[in-house]
Each structure stands twice: as C-alpha cells, then as structure tokens.
Amino acid sequence: MPEDTNARLTHLAEDGSATMVDVGDKADTVRIAEAEGCVRMKPDTLRLILAGNMKKGDVIGAARIAGIMAAKQTASLIPLCHPLALTKVSVEIEPDEALPGLRVRTLAKLTGKTGVEMEALTAASVACLTIYDMAKAVDRGMEIGGIRVSAKSGGKSGEWRIAEKEQI
Template sequence: MAPRPGLTHLGASGEANMVDVGGKTETERSASAEGYVRMQADTLKLIRDGNAKKGDVIGTARLAGIMAAKKTSDLIPLCHPLMLTKVAVEITEDPDLPGLKVSATAKLIGKTGVEMEALTAVSVACLTIYDMAKAVDKGMEIGGIRLLEKTGGKSGPYRPEQG
C-alpha cells in the first residue's frame, strides 16, 4: 500500500507513523469544534431543571470535555502530547433539536495543531451527556461533530465552506 499524497501519518510502505514536528516553527494555534445531543423534550427539561439522578449533567459534561482534550494523545494514536494553554467547553440548550449543543475551543503555542483536542472535547462532552441521561432516554442521538475553525501553523486558517 503506497502512501497517498497529503496523508502525513503514513510511511513509505504504508505503515502508520507519528509525524516529526521537531523542525516546525512554534505558532499560536487554536481550533474550535461543535456537536449536539438530540433528546426528548422531557429529558432536556429534566437536565435543565437539575433533576437528573446522576447530578449536574451540563457541569459534568463540560468538565469531562476539558479533561478529554488534555488526554487526547492517550486516546488517539499518533497524536502528540500537547501543552494546552486553554480549553473551553460550552453547552447550550437548543429547544429546536430538542437537546444540547456542545462547542469546544483548544489553544496553545506550539508546533502542531489542536484540532483533535477540540474534537475530542466535544465528543466526550456529548458522550457524558448521554451517559448521565441514558436512564430516562436511551434514544438520544449524538451528531454533527465537526471542526468549525482552526488557526495557526503553516497551512494557515481553516473554516469550512458554509452550505
């Protein structure tokens, strides 16, 4: 299997490798991601009113997302361990889903990006919401997890096309 152009984690014979970032310049880097947990309206009300049996769903999910961003290199093979300078996780109610929207931003000054950290924060926050409310709503749906923006590095800024 020959490596494909642009796939930086593949060696000459197709084996997985960690990218050497030693020669890269340190820059300020950030990434933001989003996702959602769709649920029954009654489940959303239960969470909003603070009546979930396991406790504060939103506060716990926010903390879980921050902790997950810090552990991304332990979870995703070939990710570099990073010295993050900031991780923020926001969870907001969306009655139109109905459910909760989750967004995360990760920042650092370093030689590699933080896209995976932002995506991991959102993913684990969504999973935590599911875990804490599954006793009343096993049909919840996690979705829409995507990168919203990244800045810094040689490739420059990225924002997905709207549409």
C-alpha cells in the same frame, strides 16, 4: 473529495506503515481549533436536564469538565497524536429547543508546533458522551451527532472556518 489534489496522508510512511509525524522543525505558532457536536433527545429529557432534576446531578457541568479533561488526554487516546501542552480548553454547552437537545462547542489552544484539532474534537466527543451517560436512564434513544472541526488557525495552513451554510 480532498480539498487539495496533492494532499497525502501525513501519518503514513513511504511503505504504508503508520508513523508519528516529526514536527521538530516546525515553527511554534499560536494554534487554535474549534469543534462542535450535539445530542438530540426528547423534549422532556432536555427539560429535566435544564431544571437540574437528573439523578446523576448537573449534566451540563459534568459534561463541561469531562470535555476539558478529555482534551488533556488526547495523546493517550488517539494513537499518533503528539502530547501537547494546552494553554486553554473551553467547552460551551447550550440548549437548543429546535433539535431538541444540547449543542456542544469546544476550543483548544496552545503555542506550539502542531495543531489542536484532535484535542477540540476529543473534548466535544467526550462532552456529548457524558451528556448521554448522565441522561440515558430517562432517554436511551438520544442521538450523538455532528461532531466536527468548525474552525482552526495557526501553522502553515493558516485560518479555516466552516462555511456558514454548513453550520449544523
């Protein structure tokens, strides 16, 4: 259910056709978005990754770089996204024995007229996909999940953070 009962889909024109939102009249503000995701895997797969014993090399390092590169390409991948001059992208990947697997947390930041949620989500998604790609030879049953925005700030809507009880 939508949070705002007066909400409308901003990428639809009056006639229902897809359109790119005009952000030209919006004020430049610092905008930050955080996203998260995880890759569940066999405990042995996690141990191999952490020991640095994967045939394709440093899984976590490659996934971090892939996520950063992906965030910078978001407008090329998602049809109605604006090309943005990002000032920061970070990708943190941590092991979680309880999954078992790896947790991915991303941050995208800029000073501009539109938010960076899609860039943070793209970074998280591609980092998770890279983990899968690099470890699939030993564990084809890995599961990618929990991809979502966890926080955002800036712009007219201000700050928002997922409730602590909703954390994955």
